[in-house]
Amino acid sequence: MTIADMVAVLNAKVLVGGDKLDTPVYTACCSDLMSDVLAFVDEKTVLITGLTNPHVVRTSEMLDLKCLVFARGKIPTDDILQSADDQGLVVLATKLTAFSACGVLYEMGLRGVPVPVQWDQEDK
Amino acid sequence: MEPMYTGSYQVAKDDYTSAGHASADIKRQLKQIGVSGDVLRRVAVASYEVELNLVIHSLGGELTLNVYPDCVQLVSSDVGPGIPDLNMAMKEGYSTASEMARSMGFGAGMGLPNMKRNADDFNIESTVGVGTTITMGFHLR
Numbered sequence: 431m432t433i434a435d436m437v438a439v440l441n442a443k444v445l446v447g448g449d450k451l452d453t454p455v456y457t458a459c460c461s462d463l464m465s466d467v468l469a470f471v472d473e474k475t476v477l478i479t480g481l482t483n484p485h486v487v488r489t490s491e492m493l494d495l496k497c498l499v500f501a502r503g504k505i506p507t508d509d510i511l512q513s514a515d516d517q518g519l520v521v522l523a524t525k526l527t528a529f530s531a532c533g534v535l536y537e538m539g540l541r542g543v544p545v546p547v548q549w550d551q552e553d554k
Numbered sequence: 555m556e557p558m559y560t561g562s563y564q565v566a567k568d569d570y571t572s573a574g575h576a577s578a579d580i581k582r583q584l585k586q587i588g589v590s591g592d593v594l595r596r597v598a599v600a601s602y603e604v605e606l607n608l609v610i611h612s613l614g615g616e617l618t619l620n621v622y623p624d625c626v627q628l629v630s631s632d633v634g635p636g637i638p639d640l641n642m643a644m645k646e647g648y649s650t651a652s653e654m655a656r657s658m659g660f661g662a663g664m665g666l667p668n669m670k671r672n673a674d675d676f677n678i679e680s681t682v683g684v685g686t687t688i689t690m691g692f693h694l695r
């Protein structure tokens with residue numbers, strides 16, 4: 431699956447990075463908590479989020495993410511998009527909610543980034 | 555030993571607009587020096603977390619990058635307020651972040667544990683009323 435396939439199923443607007451739609455994607459994560467994303471995501475993946483502040487793009491830059499998807503029709507300001515463009519990120523906007531966007535992407539074959547989680551006292 | 559490269563960045567309290575610029579620049583400088591891959595990513599993440607902490611929690615401070623032939627060092631030092639209980643602060647989920655910080659996607663209480671996980675060496679010292687100093691080392695090769 432490529433970012434172009436994501437654009438199709440999300441019926442998405444390509445806000446930035448239209449020249450990189452043939453990039454392959456395998457995994458994604460969905461979060462509005464940038465500190466969680468910074469703590470657990472350690473691969474070049476896709477982030478689906480409802481937050482449109484500059485820190486979403488800066489977090490993506492630190493993690494070398496491939497693609498950002500803004501859910502529920504939200505579109506960040508031009509200066510945020512410009513900094514996404516500067517770092518070579520692909521940015522999409524979809525009218526779907528984050529939940530629905532994740533659902534259709536999962537159906538298409540995208541999977542969650544592997545995150546090791548261990549509860550205390552859990553049988554190994 | 556003298557570092558091969560040094561860079562210093564002033565980070566102001568509550569400056570959410572510029573927060574992250576120092577870390578972006580640190581990442582850029584390191585890339586230019588030839589640091590890449592896993593180490594670059596770990597330095598970038600730890601740097602961003604520590605920079606955000608300066609903005610969110612400190613009264614202002616300084617972030618310093620030192621590059622040695624075999625290691626990258628990040629030092630964050632601020633002028634207060636200091637951390638009363640370091641054990642508590644190092645726990646995942648402990649946070650005193652403001653509403654403002656939370657609305658920007660921070661305040662999960664993940665930053666300090668995440669720095670410790672990403673750095674090869676991690677040291678934190680804090681005195682209430684004086685300030686906090688965090689030193690992180692990342693081995694090259």
Ligand SMILES: Nc1ncnc2c1ncn2[C@@H]1O[C@H](COP(=O)(O)OP(=O)(O)OP(=O)(O)O)[C@@H](O)[C@H]1O
Nearest residue numbers: 465607611612643649650660661662663664665666
């Ligand atoms: N430089 C600092 N000065 C004063 N207090 C600090 C400083 N850095 C961290 N703390 C304290 O330690 C707590 C834990 O920090 P940590 O970075 O782990 O979480 P957070 O910043 O609250 O949330 P997150 O990093 O997930 O966005 C903070 O909530 C704050 O109380």
Ligand SMILES: [Mg+2]
Nearest residue numbers: 603607665666
């Ligand atoms: Mg933090």
